[in-house]
Amino acid sequence: MKNPITPIAVVGPTATGKSDLGLDLAERFEGEIVNIDAMQLYRGMDVGTAKLAPAERRGIPHHQLDVLDVTETATVAAYQAAASADVNAIMARERTPIIVGGSMMYVQALLDNWEFPATDPGVRARWEKLLAEQGAGAVHEALRAADPAAAATILPTDGRRMVRALEVVELTGRPFAASAPTIGTPRWNTTIIGVDRETAALDARIEQRTALMFEAGLVEEVRGLIEHGLRAGVTARRAIGYAQVLSYLDDEYDLDHARERTLIGTRRYVRRQRSWFRRDPRVHWMDGAHPDLVETTISLLDNARADRATERTAQ
Template sequence: MTTTIDREAGRDTRPPLLALVGPTAVGKTDLSLRIARAFNCEIISGDSMQVYRGMDIGTAKLAPELRRGIPHHLLDILDPAEPFSVADFKARCEEAIRDIYARGKLPFIVGGTGLYVESVCYGYAFSEEGGNLALREKLKRWAEEHGAEALHERLSGVDPETAARLHPNDVRRVVRALEVYETAGVPFSQLQSQRRGDEKTSPYKLCLIGLTMDRAELYRRINLRVDQMLEQGLVDEVSRLLEAGVRRDAVAMQGLGYKEIAAYLAGETDLDTAVELLKRDTRRFAKRQLSWFRRMKDLTWVHADAREKDGNLFEEICAIIAGKFRCDLEYTCQ
């Protein structure tokens, strides 16, 4: 796969990469299947939790029989007890992209984990060491035991630039910076530098499309999705994972839906409270997703609910992709 630009010919010869991102419950999955069929794509999951086997309901994983014969990558590749970091995702995703492209298909990342998607799109450099996404609670407990100053000193040892701009009493942000360091394998300050403006370049010819919608409608969909997950057996799914020996502090069990239901199953709360917490936390997560994606410079936004009403959502997105990759809409991209 060539990743250079043919400047003499004035032509961008980097391999194409398509991505569809947006908050949870915005409608990415159904739309992605139509896009994949139209543009000869294979889909790569850009979701940090769908990599785990046996975690289907809580991650809204599309069942194999509903994938319409379209190959999907990075689904069900790990046991729930195994850790998984952004560095792991980037390595596996790049391998999938090379494989898809070598077979004449268009690689298509679909998901809502912003750091994961962006790390691939802009070729972030990570160390070999992956981190543990469950560190946040452990770091909070460590701060309670040893004090905020000690936690800040810990950050100073690995990321002095970030530590210099954070007050020791700002425990939440200090914890977050340490979590990013342990997870991504690079200091938070370096990651921020990579994400700023024109400093970001890509080894791919990107077409990045973001779905958004009216906040009230998105929150309605989130609440409905949680209710549907419960009807589909979310409680039983979490119970099976725990019975199989997956620890509550495992990376997989920190995902939305799993930690709340695990607390209910442990008798720490009642089911109604757990469900309300899950809905609230998912709404907050969607807000953070939108904030992350709005900082991506190459993203083209499409207002999903407005286009759904007039029936032009799919056609508008096809036109964006065709324009970016110079495809004839009557044919699939090759």
């Protein structure tokens, strides 16, 4: 009997080599890629997100790329619905969904079928007004008073997420963490592969990637996106690299400082990603620098599928 199709997720910190591994796995398992990087959802945000150009995709279909204008707000709930439909459609075509990216809450929302608390525009607007008028520090103080645990885990500079946490606490009367899903069997029995590298080596890759982005035209890309409404966007303009270039264009600091702030922001984000994904016991970790990364990963996936087949037979 043919094994049922189950998705493969390739997750982990930025710059570890997830995209290349995802392509290799898609070729091996007759797959299609489902992007799970929030900023790659945006049309025109290519250089600063390290989005694979169409010519680099090896003819493999990619989903959840270039689906939003920079003026639109990316939300976990909207992504969850759209990506779930993509995964189901790929499996219906008897192909393997290869879910690739490192946006932490997006991964959990998709693979754990996170049910999100309701939203209230009035409540949200009130906290967003506080953020706009008094800054992230004031919002962080409010969150620390309302939900100390959430304030300790959310970056004090992540205004949008703090606003959402305050909204959930106010609407539900419960801590923000109470709305998170319970970690169990991943949706669709997805096998989760984590890709990481030794810290010093990864830092070097991040430095090289940042330099290449600026050399490849990140500033010019941002200038073009301004004409398409980047400044009016809620999420796109805050992306690492784009926010720093906007500050440079506004004469808040020079280009060298913009590069440095982008590098520092990326390194901090990588630390958060690593901490988040390492807490998940379902992740099978791989060294992105291993010369036999692809074959080792394929062997693990083959063994996982054999184990599932044995379990089905035993039942």
